[in-house]
Amino acid sequence: xxxxxxxxxxxxxxxxxxxxxxxxxxxxxxxxxxxxxxxxxxxxxxxxxxxxxxxxxxxxxxxxxxxxxxxxxxxxxxxxxxxxxxxxxxxxxxxxxxxxxxxxxxxxxxxxxxxxxxxxxxxxxxxx
Amino acid sequence: xxxxxxxxxxxxxxxxxxxxxxxxxxxxxxxxxxxxxxxxxxxxxxxxxxxxxxxxxxxxxxxxxxxxxxxxxxxxxxxxxxxxxxxxxxxxxxxxxxxxxxxxxxxxxxxxxxxxxxxxxxxxxxxxxxxxxxxxxxxxxxxxxxxxxxxxxxxxxxxxxxxxxxxxxxxxxxxxxxxxxxxxxxxxxxxxxxxxxxxxxxxxxxxxxxxxxxxxxxxxxxxxxxxxxxxxxxxxxxxxxxxxxxxxxxxxxxxxxxxxxxxx
Numbered sequence: 110x111x112x113x114x115x116x117x118x119x120x121x122x123x124x125x126x127x128x129x130x131x132x133x134x135x136x137x138x139x140x141x142x143x144x145x146x147x148x149x150x151x152x153x154x155x156x157x158x159x160x161x162x163x164x165x166x167x168x169x170x171x172x173x174x175x176x177x178x179x180x181x182x183x184x185x186x187x188x189x190x191x192x193x194x195x196x197x198x199x200x201x202x203x204x205x206x207x208x209x210x211x212x213x214x215x216x217x218x219x220x221x222x223x224x225x226x227x228x229x230x231x232x233x234x235x236x237x
Numbered sequence: 238x239x240x241x242x243x244x245x246x247x248x249x250x251x252x253x254x255x256x257x258x259x260x261x262x263x264x265x266x267x268x269x270x271x272x273x274x275x276x277x278x279x280x281x282x283x284x285x286x287x288x289x290x291x292x293x294x295x296x297x298x299x300x301x302x303x304x305x306x307x308x309x310x311x312x313x314x315x316x317x318x319x320x321x322x323x324x325x326x327x328x329x330x331x332x333x334x335x336x337x338x339x340x341x342x343x344x345x346x347x348x349x350x351x352x353x354x355x356x357x358x359x360x361x362x363x364x365x366x367x368x369x370x371x372x373x374x375x376x377x378x379x380x381x382x383x384x385x386x387x388x389x390x391x392x393x394x395x396x397x398x399x400x401x402x403x404x405x406x407x408x409x410x411x412x413x414x415x416x417x418x419x420x421x422x423x424x425x426x427x428x429x430x431x432x433x434x435x436x437x438x439x440x441x442x443x444x445x446x447x448x449x450x451x452x453x454x455x456x457x458x459x460x461x462x463x464x465x466x467x468x469x470x471x472x473x474x475x476x477x478x479x480x481x482x483x484x485x486x487x488x489x490x491x492x493x494x495x496x497x498x499x500x501x
Contacts, residue, residue, distance in 0.1 A: 117437035120430040121410050129402040129434050138260040139313040142344030150249040172258040176243045185401035193484045215404030215495050217451055218484030223345040232344045
């Protein structure tokens with residue numbers, strides 16, 4: 110693994126994610142904020158945050174695979190949602206795609222994303 | 238250097254100012270602070286979104302030039318706006334003038350407030366720099382122009398290993414939240430946690446390269462949180478961005494801070 114996981118008993122995560130990751134080699138990959146559009150640019154799951162989160166993870170995985178990695182290559186992931194009540198649906202979709210511990214992670218509720226129909230956007234930093 | 242653009246030619250990406258991903262074999266990486274439409278004295282340029290966007294990118298251009306880079310070298314951008322319609326009609330075209338055909342990986346967010354209530358746009362970049370890291374200090378922190386803020390406009394990481402922290406919040410090791418409703422206590426606890434995680438990774442507060450501070454109220458943060466930040470960094474600040482948003486992962490969280498650091 111070209112990165113290592115940092116953990117300490119003095120400061121623990123409040124959910125299933127890594128407290129920090131440290132790059133140890135390899136190539137650094139910056140992934141744009143991914144949203145729930147399909148290959149033609151149409152929104153998948155308009156009004157349905159769970160469907161949007163699943164499509165967003167599919168897109169995130171596609172970018173990582175094209176870079177020579179996969180979801181397991183992520184050092185850090187940042188999830189932006191527009192309504193705090195959407196958090197459980199996004200967490201459920203996240204649980205479906207990550208087999209084990211998820212990367213170092215941040216979740217932020219923003220006023221909106223760059224299109225009013227987008228309910229979730231996820232960006233990441235990976236090492237391959 | 239050795240940059241590779243990821244999926245840049247997908248039909249859905251054509252004609253956009255960014256691409257899905259960028260990978261680099263990093264030797265020297267520049268992280269900029271979030272830059273805005275401020276003048277050197279801290280005042281905002283008049284005229285709204287277009288002049289603010291132009292000014293923010295002029296300042297970024299100065300930071301890039303200081304590091305020997307151009308917009309083509311940017312691998313990631315994060316654009317924060319408080320008014321999406323204004324950005325689409327007035328800001329986007331100004332950005333395009335600076336970026337030309339260069340396309341970094343990108344994220345755009347509409348937030349509730351930036352450092353100044355009249356501030357409409359803030360932009361931060363990650364930039365892949367040319368040249369060898371050999372013989373250079375691990376971190377070069379610099380300002381391209383004078384400013385009154387407690388941050389550096391750019392930090393160059395020469396070699397070393399990047400460290401990405403999860404967003405840190407005011408939780409105790411047992412999962413309980415420290416300082417519910419108490420900005421000062423949460424600020425202290427968040428920096429305490431950041432300190433623990435940095436130490437576990439072989440780093441110190443001075444190792445911090447970039448910081449993003451997400452708060453539910455910039456006014457409350459300035460009044461009650463800034464002292465904990467000053468005490469933590471002791472003047473050795475990272476490049477930073479301060480953003481007000483409507484919510485964090487749990488309703489009790491008043492502040493969440495993300496840190497990128499580097500160790501040898």
